[in-house]
Amino acid sequence: MKPALKRIAWGYVFMLLDFRINSFDLLPDWLGLLFIAYGCAKAAEVSGVKEFWTAQKAAALYFLYTIIAFFIQMNYSASPIIQAGERPEYNVTMLLVLIGQLIHLLLVYGLCSSIHAYAIKQEQPGLQNSASARWKVYLAFTTLYLVYLAFLPNIEANYTMAIVLIALAGFILEFFILLLIVTAVKLPYHKIPPYTDEPSS
Amino acid sequence: MSKRPLIIAFFIIITAYLGNGIYDSKMKLKEGFFLDHNYEMTVEGGFFFELYFVDNYSTENPVVRIELPELEYMNSFTHAQHHGQYGKQSMYSFTFDSSRYGSEFWESLIGKEINEVTVYYAGGKSSILPIGSIRFLEHDSLYHEAILNENSPFQFNYSSSSNGAGVQAVDAQEALTLSAGKPGQAIPSIPSFCYKLRVDHATPNSKRPREYMNTACNEPSFPFHLEQGDRLVLEYSFSNQAEEDEVILYNFQLHLEGTRENGDPLRYPFAHIRSVIPSAESIKSLIKQKRSEAS
Numbered sequence: 244m245k246p247a248l249k250r251i252a253w254g255y256v257f258m259l260l261d262f263r264i265n266s267f268d269l270l271p272d273w274l275g276l277l278f279i280a281y282g283c284a285k286a287a288e289v290s291g292v293k294e295f296w297t298a299q300k301a302a303a304l305y306f307l308y309t310i311i312a313f314f315i316q317m318n319y320s321a322s323p324i325i326q327a328g329e330r331p332e333y334n335v336t337m338l339l340v341l342i343g344q345l346i347h348l349l350l351v352y353g354l355c356s357s358i359h360a361y362a363i364k365q366e367q368p369g370l371q372n373s374a375s376a377r378w379k380v381y382l383a384f385t386t387l388y389l390v391y392l393a394f395l396p397n398i399e400a401n402y403t404m405a406i407v408l409i410a411l412a413g414f415i416l417e418f419f420i421l422l423l424i425v426t427a428v429k430l431p432y433h434k435i436p437p438y439t440d441e442p443s444s
Numbered sequence: 445m446s447k448r449p450l451i452i453a454f455f456i457i458i459t460a461y462l463g464n465g466i467y468d469s470k471m472k473l474k475e476g477f478f479l480d481h482n483y484e485m486t487v488e489g490g491f492f493f494e495l496y497f498v499d500n501y502s503t504e505n506p507v508v509r510i511e512l513p514e515l516e517y518m519n520s521f522t523h524a525q526h527h528g529q530y531g532k533q534s535m536y537s538f539t540f541d542s543s544r545y546g547s548e549f550w551e552s553l554i555g556k557e558i559n560e561v562t563v564y565y566a567g568g569k570s571s572i573l574p575i576g577s578i579r580f581l582e583h584d585s586l587y588h589e590a591i592l593n594e595n596s597p598f599q600f601n602y603s604s605s606s607n608g609a610g611v612q613a614v615d616a617q618e619a620l621t622l623s624a625g626k627p628g629q630a631i632p633s634i635p636s637f638c639y640k641l642r643v644d645h646a647t648p649n650s651k652r653p654r655e656y657m658n659t660a661c662n663e664p665s666f667p668f669h670l671e672q673g674d675r676l677v678l679e680y681s682f683s684n685q686a687e688e689d690e691v692i693l694y695n696f697q698l699h700l701e702g703t704r705e706n707g708d709p710l711r712y713p714f715a716h717i718r719s720v721i722p723s724a725e726s727i728k729s730l731i732k733q734k735r736s737e738a739s
């Protein structure tokens with residue numbers, strides 16, 4: 244189980260961090276998403292926690308999105324990132340950002356619910372509560388952020404500082420999700436047989 | 445973990461985007477428009493003018509350039525400059541500068557009128573739009589020749605202006621005496637035009653007064669004596685007669701007369717060209733009007 248969870252953690256690190264040399268991304272998101280998808284599939288097989296399959300599908304969908312967004316970026320002057328200081332508009336960039344954020348939210352839900360179910364199975368109430376609490380905070384923050392982003396093109400204000408602060412807060416929250424996965428990696432794994440209705444003899 | 449909060453969050457987010465997206469589309473113009481330009485100009489020694497275009501703000505498909513099909517020589521000098529932001533609309537300015545053309549080109553413009561331009565966008569789209577009217581008038585040949593004279597007594601130094609006022613400075617290339625300054629051709633005619641002429645001496649130890657102040661609104665006090673390197677500064681103000689949605693190009697001339705260093709008579713048109721654009725409030729109300737006309 245540990246190798247599968249480690250892959251998920253490494254995948255999340257790839258997705259979270261952005262090291263570039265001459266615009267070449269040393270830790271590409273698509274590679275991180277492949278790690279997560281593969282790790283989730285293995286974790287689902289080994290642990291029998293079906294929520295890992297949800298996370299695996301979300302990672303696969305996110306992978307597909309990064310590829311499509313890359314091609315859109317190459318062929319149009321659109322980008323899946325809103326630059327600080329640039330006035331947001333309702334255009335392809337905004338649509339890409341929205342779709343990307345919704346899929347990302349789905350992925351975080353998949354990972355948190357997987358770790359939550361895994362913690363129940365492993366009888367780890369601390370991890371279970373932590374997964375539940377971090378998901379709630381993450382969901383509330385992302386919802387507020389995306390609603391704020393929806394209003395941005397229609398309000399005339401200096402929002403550069405707000406965008407920078409939101410990006411910083413978002414990064415800290417992502418880091419806490421990563422810590423949750425790392426905590427799950429560190430737990431001693433106890434193989435629990437699948438539950439059946441047949442009476443034991 | 446329950447999926448319900450996630451579904452509710454998705455619903456809230458998508459509703460926020462749809463609502464704001466609908467509002468955004470209602471606030472946009474169906475098509476950009478030029479301010480109503482009312483330009484009449486002579487082409488003595490060259491000219492320059494600016495056109496102003498209002499369109500939806502866009503980083504993906506901005507306006508890149510315009511062409512004046514009727515002035516084939518000038519097609520490549522019309523790159524867009526971002527001039528101002530008015531809510532969801534931007535105003536671009538396009539400067540046409542004739543300084544790189546020969547006198548044959550200027551002569552060929554006399555009597556011509558331009559009423560439309562072709563606008564090109566970054567995405568490759570283009571459209572032909574009306575601009576109002578630009579008319580090139582007959583010029584005063586005497587002063588035209590004075591300006592084209594390579595052995596000019598003055599060299600341009602700087603100019604700046606705002607709505608209704610401005611300043612322009614030239615440097616004397618030789619010692620000379622100015623004996624008269626008469627307001628020349630002003631297009632359009634302006635009911636109120638006041639000017640001051642000032643000489644800033646290049647020689648700091650000069651015992652002469654540092655400035656001569658003359659105001660056409662009062663009594664002018666010629667003559668002026670200039671040494672080589674002295675700076676002649678024209679400060680002026682005028683009454684703006686443009687309508688709220690109109691851009692007028694004001695052409696002023698102050699005809700200087702006097703004597704050059706070698707004793708030859710001096711004739712020099714101290715000219716200034718400046719367009720006065722509507723206020724930000726006028727442009728915003730114009731955008732509102734265009735939006736309501738289109739819906």
